[in-house]
Amino acid sequence: MADNQPADFHEVAHRFSDLWQALNGDAHSPDIRKMLIDKVRDALDRGEARLGDADPAIIANSFVLEALVHDGGAAQVYRARHRDLGTLHAIKMPRPDRADDPVPRKLMLREAEIGMALRHPNIVATQIILRLADGRPALVMEWIGSRxxxxxxxxxxxxxxxxxxxxxxxxxxxxxxxxxxxxxxxxxxxxxxxxxxxxxxxxxxxxxxxxxxxxxxxxxxxxxxxxxxxxxxxxxxxxxxxxxxxxxxxxxxxxxxxxxxxxxxxxxxxxxxxxxxxxxxxxxxxxxxxxxxxxxxxxxxxx
Incomplete structure (x- = not known):
């Protein structure tokens, strides 16, 4: 039977097999193994996003980015609308050119943890943290609109x-x-x-x-x-x-x-x-x- 696979298919399959064996060996505890697998998934997300043709204005297939309202040194904030509910939200995420930088990602995940721990009428509500197609975290908050x-x-x-x-x-x-x-x-x-x-x-x-x-x-x-x-x-x-x-x-x-x-x-x-x-x-x-x-x-x- 003829092999119609791309020329580099077998090399990719071989490398993946080596990676899978390394992840599932006896050298790692179950907790460490889970963490390593998640890191691999994260890397695959970032790589796939660079190759894909998904609409960057749609987040998690649920939110439409309507306007960029703040563009800081490391992060951007958008006004977004939920596609089904029609509700407005603020979505904060690291800039695309910082997708591979672990520092903004770490700080935003930490910001999400702090925001989720706070519930008060005089504090903007943190609603959920999402993972974008390229692996960046996206922080979803209530939309206020004015400063x-x-x-x-x-x-x-x-x-x-x-x-x-x-x-x-x-x-x-x-x-x-x-x-x-x-x-x-x-x-x-x-x-x-x-x-x-x-x-x-x-x-x-x-x-x-x-x-x-x-x-x-x-x-x-x-x-x-x-x-x-x-x-x-x-x-x-x-x-x-x-x-x-x-x-x-x-x-x-x-x-x-x-x-x-x-x-x-x-x-x-x-x-x-x-x-x-x-x-x-x-x-x-x-x-x-x-x-x-x-x-x-x-x-x-x-x-």
Whole structure:
């Protein structure tokens, strides 16, 4: 019987046979074997995606990428629509040219784990993590649509607006810190007012978040976050706790007051208290900061 296989078919089959024997030998424990097989699958996914003709605008056969809304150094964020439900979502993924880079993949998987552990009305919901055809992870989150940074350019704020924004921020930070994390990237770019409603503002983007007591260089990052909002201890690469986020909240409050239609001395005093360079001179935690703001002790979960 004639052999009609391509010339390199037998070589590929032989190499695969060697690989399969290596994976299934006695040298590896069952757990290690499973991990190695998954790595092989991941490599095959990336290779197949380079050869295939699948529509890159469709993710997991379920989401249509409608618009690129953010293109950062290592990651991109798209507005996406579910093909069956019609619901909008934000999908974050490493840039295509970083598909083979393990660092963005590791950080995004870690971001997914942190996001999935947090459920609060003032935190953007992480919904699921997908694997793209080329092996990149894709983080699916709820879609909000507007950023506080954009709204600040559109209209001035009243002291009531500022208080409402900071109340939402402190409630969100309280939940983040209670779960054992530090956000490390609090700024108007990562604060999303749902429907433009400041009382429903949500904290987004846990890409550089840390467990309390950790520092970024433990994850091979010399520095992470925005320098204009980072605390002195974050800039110095020291271990961080929730007071680092409170420093950023103080700078945020000062920025909001610069957009305010009238002066409020109590809010100005709180901004100064929050942004003390010595962490020991800041409020102990977000709940204490909320008390200084004069906010409610407890906001209903559904508001």
């Amino acid at each position: 506080l940074a954009e709204l600040l350019q559109q209209r001035p704020l009243s002291p009531g607006d500022v208080t409402s924004i900071m109340t939402s921020v402190f409630f969100g930070l309280d939940a983040i810190h209670a779960a054992g994390f530090v956000h490390c990237d609090l700024s108007p770019l990562n604060l999303l007012p749902a429907g433009g409603n400041f009382s429903r503002l949500k904290i987004a983007d846990f890409g550089v978040a840390l467990e309390a007591g950790c520092r970024h260089r433990q994850f091979d990052l010399a520095f992470a976050g925005r320098p204009d909002f980072a605390s002195p201890e974050q800039t110095a690469g020291e271990p961080l706790d929730g007071r680092s986020d409170l420093y950023a909240a103080g700078l945020l409050l000062s920025l909001l007051l610069s957009h305010c239609t009238e002066r409020d001395e109590e809010l100005e005093a709180l901004a100064i208290r929050l942004s003390q360079r010595d962490p020991g001179e800041r409020p102990e935690n977000a709940r204490a900061a909320l008390h200084l703001l004069g906010g409610p002790a407890r906001r209903p979960v559904d508001f």
